[in-house]
Amino acid sequence: MSDFEETKEKGIFKSYASKVKEELCAVMPEARHCVLAELSGIYDLCGAHGSDGAELKGDNEELRKKFFTLYGKAFKISGDFGKSKKIKEGFENFQKALRHPQLTERTCCRRAYLRGAFLAAGSVSDPKKSYHLEIVCRSRDTAEKVCGLLRKSGLSAKIVQRKKAFVAYLKEGDEIEQALGEMGAGRSLMDMVNEQIYHEIREDINRRVNCETANLKKTIVSSVRQLEDIRFLQESGRLSGMKPALRQMALLRLENPEATISELGRMADPPVGKSGANHRLRKLSEAAEAAREGSSNL
Numbered sequence: 591m592s593d594f595e596e597t598k599e600k601g602i603f604k605s606y607a608s609k610v611k612e613e614l615c616a617v618m619p620e621a622r623h624c625v626l627a628e629l630s631g632i633y634d635l636c637g638a639h640g641s642d643g644a645e646l647k648g649d650n651e652e653l654r655k656k657f658f659t660l661y662g663k664a665f666k667i668s669g670d671f672g673k674s675k676k677i678k679e680g681f682e683n684f685q686k687a688l689r690h691p692q693l694t695e696r697t698c699c700r701r702a703y704l705r706g707a708f709l710a711a712g713s714v715s716d717p718k719k720s721y722h723l724e725i726v727c728r729s730r731d732t733a734e735k736v737c738g739l740l741r742k743s744g745l746s747a748k749i750v751q752r753k754k755a756f757v758a759y760l761k762e763g764d765e766i767e768q769a770l771g772e773m774g775a776g777r778s779l780m781d782m783v784n785e786q787i788y789h790e791i792r793e794d795i796n797r798r799v800n801c802e803t804a805n806l807k808k809t810i811v812s813s814v815r816q817l818e819d820i821r822f823l824q825e826s827g828r829l830s831g832m833k834p835a836l837r838q839m840a841l842l843r844l845e846n847p848e849a850t851i852s853e854l855g856r857m858a859d860p861p862v863g864k865s866g867a868n869h870r871l872r873k874l875s876e877a878a879e880a881a882r883e884g885s886s887n888l
Contacts, residue, residue, distance in 0.1 A: 605716065606714065606715070606716040606717065606718075606778070606781075607712075607713045607714050607715070607716075609778055609781075610708075610714055610770065610775050610778040611652075611653075611708075611709055611712075612652070613774075613775045613776075613777055613778050614705050614708065614709055614773060614774060614775055615652045615653065615656050615709065617705065617773075617774040618656075618659075618660070619660075619698075619702050621698065622663075622664060623693075623696060623698075623699055624696075624698050624699055624702040625660050625663055625664045625702075626664055626687045626690075626693060626699075627693055627694055627696075627698075627699035627700070627702040627703040627706070628660060628702040628703065628705055628706040629657065629660050629661060629664060629684070629687075629706065630687070630688050630693055630694075630703055630706065631702065631703035631704060631705065631706025631707035631708075631709075631710065632646070632653065632656075632657050632706040632707070632709060632710045633646075633657075633688065633706075633710075634688075634707065634710075634727075634732050634735070635706075635707050635710035635711040635725070635726075635727065635728070635732065636648050636653075636710040636711060637710075639681070639685065643677050643678035643681050644661070644677050644678075644681050644684055645677075648710075653709050653710065656709070658677060661677060661680070661684070664680075664684075664687070665679070665680030665683055665684065667679050667680055694739060700739050700742060700743070701772045701773060701774070703739060704736070704739055704740065704769070704772065704773055705773040705774055707725050707736055708725055708773060711725055711726045711727065712724065712725040712726075713726075714766065714770070717763070717781070717782045717785040717786065717789075718785055718789075721761060721762060721763040721766055722759065722760070722761060722766075723759060723760045723766045723769060723770075724757050724758065724759035724760075725757070725758045725759075726752070726755050726756075726757050727755065727756045727757070727758060728755065728756075729756065730749070730751075730756045732756070733749045733756035733757065733758045734749070736758040737749055737758045740758065740760070740769065743768065743769070743772055744768075745760060745765045745768060745769060746760070746762070746765065747759065747760055748760075748761075763782075763786055766782070767779055767782055767783060767786075770782065809850055809851075810848075812851075813843070813847055813848065813849075815875065816843050816871050816874065816875060817843060817844065817847055818878075819874055819875045819877075819878035819879070820840045820843055820844055820874055820878070821844075822878050822881070822882070823840065823874065823877060823878050823881065824840070824844075826881060828877065828881055832874075832877065835858075835870060836870055836873055836874055836877075838858060838859070839854065839858065839867065839870040839871060839874065840874055842854050842857050842858065843871065851864050851867045851868050851871065852864040852867070854867045854871075855867035
């Protein structure tokens with residue numbers, strides 16, 4: 591049984607955003623400065639602090655586990671934090687690190703901070719449906735900070751207020767791909783790129799089919815009109831008095847109503863090009879039109 595079939599059988603379906611966060615949760619920075627930056631990103635978006643320690647809001651167990659793992663790594667605290675959402679040891683040093691002016695100056699730290707912020711309060715739409723990535727911030731200052739870090743990567747991040755929250759967001763597919771890549775979601779990035787390629791191929795096929803359908807419709811309409819004109823000339827006795835080349839083209843069209851103009855040209859004896867065949871058919875239509883006008887003036 592394939593992974594997909596097994597997942598389907600169990601009734602477990604993960605959203606694209608969940609897969610991205612799952613991948614990012616597994617990314618563990620090595621350098622202490624990056625660890626502190628990611629901790630800061632998580633804490634700015636869903637943390638709370640007081641005199642008795644650091645605490646995370648919400649019930650995201652994987653995020654809580656990662657936060658306290660990184661916290662222990664940064665401040666050399668060992669042990670299992672269990673189900674506790676609050677930590678006291680090292681809290682004073684943590685507060686100092688959060689206020690450090692150069693916390694996100696390095697490119698690697700900027701990416702780590704954004705990874706933490708996205709894990710804490712971010713979401714991304716399924717690329718099969720639309721392109722939208724956002725991080726919901728509790729204050730405009732935090733939203734401005736997130737936007738500023740995204741813009742340092744050349745991304746055109748914007749802010750919109752949604753009720754009491756401030757949302758930093760991206761809307762362009764290529765920029766979302768870049769953001770995912772910089773945060774460390776390489777697998778999710780490739781899924782998005784593959785979906786974009788599939789979408790572009792599908793659109794290209796649809797354009798080609800629509801174009802071919804339009805050309806076929808145009809050919810059919812032209813053929814019907816040409817047949818009507820030729821039959822009128824034939825029934826009125828005018829076709830027999832026309833030049834041999836025109837009579838030959840008229841008979842070829844009658845015998846091959848679905849043929850293209852190029853195909854009719856190749857059937858002629860001697861063969862002629864598309865423009866030559868089109869010229870003869872146009873002459874037939876002009877003769878039929880002139881004959882109809884003459885009949886209507888009698």
